[in-house]
Amino acid sequence: MGVPAAEQTLAILRHLASQASPLQASAIARSLELPRSTTYHLLNTLIEFGFVVHYPEQRVYGLGVGAYELGSGYARQEPLQRLARRPVAALADRCGNSAHLSVLLGRDVVYVIEERAAGRPLLITEVGVRLPAATTASGRAMLASLPHPQVRALYADREAFSLEGPGAPSSLSQLRRMLVDVRANGFAAEHGEVTEGLASVAMPVLDGTGYPVASVAVTYPQAEQSPELVERLVGEVRTTTRMLSRRLGG
Numbered sequence: 001m002g003v004p005a006a007e008q009t010l011a012i013l014r015h016l017a018s019q020a021s022p023l024q025a026s027a028i029a030r031s032l033e034l035p036r037s038t039t040y041h042l043l044n045t046l047i048e049f050g051f052v053v054h055y056p057e058q059r060v061y062g063l064g065v066g067a068y069e070l071g072s073g074y075a076r077q078e079p080l081q082r083l084a085r086r087p088v089a090a091l092a093d094r095c096g097n098s099a100h101l102s103v104l105l106g107r108d109v110v111y112v113i114e115e116r117a118a119g120r121p122l123l124i125t126e127v128g129v130r131l132p133a134a135t136t137a138s139g140r141a142m143l144a145s146l147p148h149p150q151v152r153a154l155y156a157d158r159e160a161f162s163l164e165g166p167g168a169p170s171s172l173s174q175l176r177r178m179l180v181d182v183r184a185n186g187f188a189a190e191h192g193e194v195t196e197g198l199a200s201v202a203m204p205v206l207d208g209t210g211y212p213v214a215s216v217a218v219t220y221p222q223a224e225q226s227p228e229l230v231e232r233l234v235g236e237v238r239t240t241t242r243m244l245s246r247r248l249g250g
Contacts, residue, residue, distance in 0.1 A: 008034060009042050013051065013067060017209075022055060022062030022149060053153045062149050065106055080214060081112060083247050084205075088216060089115045091240045095233055097220040099240075101205075102138040103213065105130070107154050109139040112214075131194065134161075134168040134175060137202035138215040140188035144179040145204045145212035151179070167193035187234045188215075197222055201233050203241045208249035216241050 011032050016023065029039040043061055046052035050066030084101050092099040092115040101113040108130045133139025134155075143151055152172065155161065161170050167190065169175040182188045191199045202217035218233050 005042070008032070008038065009046065012039070012042055012046065013063070016052070016061065016063050017067070021147075022053075022058070022060035024060050028061065053149070055149065062147075062153075064153060065150075068150065069105060080248075084113055084214070084216075084244055087240050087243055088113050091115070091216065091218065091236055092117045095218050095220075095236050097218050097233070099216065099218045099237075100138070101214055101216050102136075103215075104133060104139065104142045107133050107160060109133050109136055109142070109215075111138075132168060134178075135190070135193050136217075137188045137190040137200040138217045140178065140182050140190070141202040141204045141215040141217075142212040143175070144182035144188060145206065145210070151175070167191075187237065189230075191225075192222060199225055201230060201237060203234075203237050205241050205244045205248065207245070213248060214244070216244070 011034075012028060015028060015032060025039050025043060026036065028034070028043075029036045032039075034042075043052055043054070046066075047054055047061075047064070050064045052067070053062050053064040054060075055062065080101075080103075088099050088101050096117055098114065098116045100111050100115065102109040102111045104110075109132075111127055111129050111131075114127055131139070133143055143154075146154075155172050155175060158171070161168070161172075161175075169178050186203075188202045189200065194200070198219050199222045200217045200219040202215045204212035205214040205216060207213050216237055218237055220229070220233065
């Protein structure tokens with residue numbers, strides 16, 4: 001026997017997830033055949049727990065960070081690790097540099113797979129390590145693939161940038177400019193922001209909806225950097241992320 005309030009709440013979340021952009025409450029109520037009063041009550045509850053964001057200027061509602069974290073939680077678990085471990089290990093072997101896979105959790109990245117290349121510098125990005133997303137190539141790759149309202153919800157005020165590391169943007173406008181460059185280049189990079197002397201290139205792994213469930217990165221010594229090396233590493237990372245995206249239905 002179902003619980004009507006739970007069924008209605010899940011219906012709202014599924015409906016918002018299936019849309020290309022946020023919706024007005026009246027449109028949600030009409031599509032799901034719910035009373036308007038019930039719709040507003042459920043939306044306010046979802047907002048309180050972070051699963052829905054209200055954009056008062058447009059009078060629309062969209063998915064919040066809580067909903068994304070549920071998806072990230074699934075991606076971080078065994079299905080993604082089973083799919084990605086061998087491809088990431090093969091990437092490290094082909095590149096001769098350490099490779100890792102991470103997921104986005106709020107404004108942080110969490111590293112879930114690390115494959116160290118023999119004889120290369122040790123990294124701080126061990127499994128379970130959590131770093132500010134806007135500081136890392138991995139985080140920038142995923143942020144650049146998020147819908148604009150999602151990025152705005154994650155970085156809603158100045159305080160959101162106070163915990164980012166050196167080299168990271170200090171305002172939403174700076175972050176947007178950085179993400180525009182990432183999308184234009186086709187990959188994200190960082191140069192010594194995480195560990196002095198080390199640089200990284202990263203690209204997102206996209207699911208069937210185009211959502212960034214993870215990112216794959218390769219880290220190499222800055223002293224070895226050259227246009228030819230970066231081009232080769234980006235090509236190898238692209239091969240790996242496309243393979244993983246296909247396996248996830250992307």
